[in-house]
Amino acid sequence: MDIRSLKFFLAVLEQGSITKASESVHVAQPALGLHIRKLEEELDLQLLERHSRGVRATEAGELLARHAELILRDVELAKEEMTNYLKVPSGKITIGLTPTAREAIAVPLVARVSRDLPSVHLTVKEALSESLVEYLLNYRADAALVYNTREGADQLAFEPLANENMYFVYPLKEGVREPDTIPLAEVLQHRLILPTRPHLVRTEIDRLASNLEVTPEIIHEVDSMPAIRDFVARGLGCSVMPHGAASNIIYSGLVGSRLIVQPEIKRILHLAYLRRRSISKAFDATLRVLKTVVEEEKQRSGGQWQPILAQFQRASTLTLEPNTVPAMSPMSHVQ
Incomplete structure (x- = not known):
């Protein structure tokens, strides 16, 4: 077992195919396959199993992969020290x-x-x-x-x-000028689009809503801030996010933002x-x-x-x- 063989083994797992791995590490496919076979012979274990779309690690192969990642990381650290x-x-x-x-x-x-x-x-x-x-x-x-x-x-x-302050973001209505701040209790009266738990924003909104004995109306759950802000820009609901996360559509005039107060929410x-x-x-x-x-x-x-x-x-x-x-x-x- 050597460093080169461990690198080749991880490359095969990453690519899911010996053919693709040979291209990524610039080694001929037969030579790469030989390295894998020698590893299996040395350990007396099957490390890979074939399926219709390529190869995947056996349970023993997954164990070796974890060790290989640590070994290669230690090698990189040694190089860094030098x-x-x-x-x-x-x-x-x-x-x-x-x-x-x-x-x-x-x-x-x-x-x-x-x-x-x-x-x-x-x-x-x-x-x-x-x-x-x-x-x-x-x-x-x-x-x-x-x-x-x-x-x-x-x-x-x-x-x-x-610190990062949380803002209420909402679709802009033409001719309507909203205040710069909004109490959390008022935020919770709106139809909201939020991430799923355990996202920190969602977890904190749920916790504070419970303290206020309010059940927020969460109409959609989306685990992507870019997607959420696009939905808000299209008028599909409101949300809670950092100002910077919505800055592009705020400055483009598609949505408005108000600092949440009573209480302020910071992360x-x-x-x-x-x-x-x-x-x-x-x-x-x-x-x-x-x-x-x-x-x-x-x-x-x-x-x-x-x-x-x-x-x-x-x-x-x-x-x-x-x-x-x-x-x-x-x-x-x-x-």
């Missing part, structure tokens, strides 16, 4: 972003890394906060911007970076990464760029994020300690 001796930051860095964070900063982040860190190969992965935490714990991402998650607090460091943006990891120059430099881009978005008029409030920053830092749960709700609210 490059740490270089003056110029270089290497592969993977950053995870939530959908709203991706819309807000992915372009300036990639542009800044390309300009300032030309020897860093940056990969951006998009997922919800819960999935990004799993990526970090499974070494599929080096760092991520996540919201209010407490999962993995014993293995991950969380740095609070910004906290954190930078998350493994506590115990090799801190390469590339990692350190990329995180500095990431923090700079987030800070610029906070300062931008109409930006996605706002400066973090002192009391929430103190509460959030509790997640930096292992096995500590902050005394705050998943989304913070202020009267």
Whole structure:
């Protein structure tokens, strides 16, 4: 068993076909098949099974794949430590972003890394906060911007970076000028399009509605913010989301937005990464760029994020300690 064979094995699983894998790794199909057969002979186990559309892992193959991913990640970390001796930051860095964070900063982040860190190969992965935490714990991402998650607090460091206010977004009516704010109780009187649980926005709306002893009228459930804002723009209902998530259609005049008050609903943006990891120059430099881009978005008029409030920053830092749960709700609210 060697590193090359493990890479080939994972490529076959990713492509679902030895033929496609041979093209992706630039190895002849017979040679690739030989590597797989030698792995099976060495382990005395069947690792792949054929089906009508290609191949898939057996139970033993899935177990090997998990080990192979960890082994190859350790090899990459070793390479990163060696490059740490270089003056110029270089290497592969993977950053995870939530959908709203991706819309807000992915372009300036990639542009800044390309300009300032030309020897860093940056990969951006998009997922919800819960999935990004799993990526970090499974070494599929080096760092991520996540919201209010407490999962993995014993293995991950969380740095609070910004607040994000929730807004009521609604189809604009010609000639009607609405106030800039709206009480939550009034929001709950509208026909709403919201994500399904356990999305943080939906979970918090359900919790606060229960506190008010109100049953919100949720007419559609959609697990995509871009889709929700399109539905709102077409007059199919209203929703709750960060201002930045709806900024394109707000500025185009298709929908209006009102800051939710009584209570205000905020969620906290954190930078998350493994506590115990090799801190390469590339990692350190990329995180500095990431923090700079987030800070610029906070300062931008109409930006996605706002400066973090002192009391929430103190509460959030509790997640930096292992096995500590902050005394705050998943989304913070202020009267």
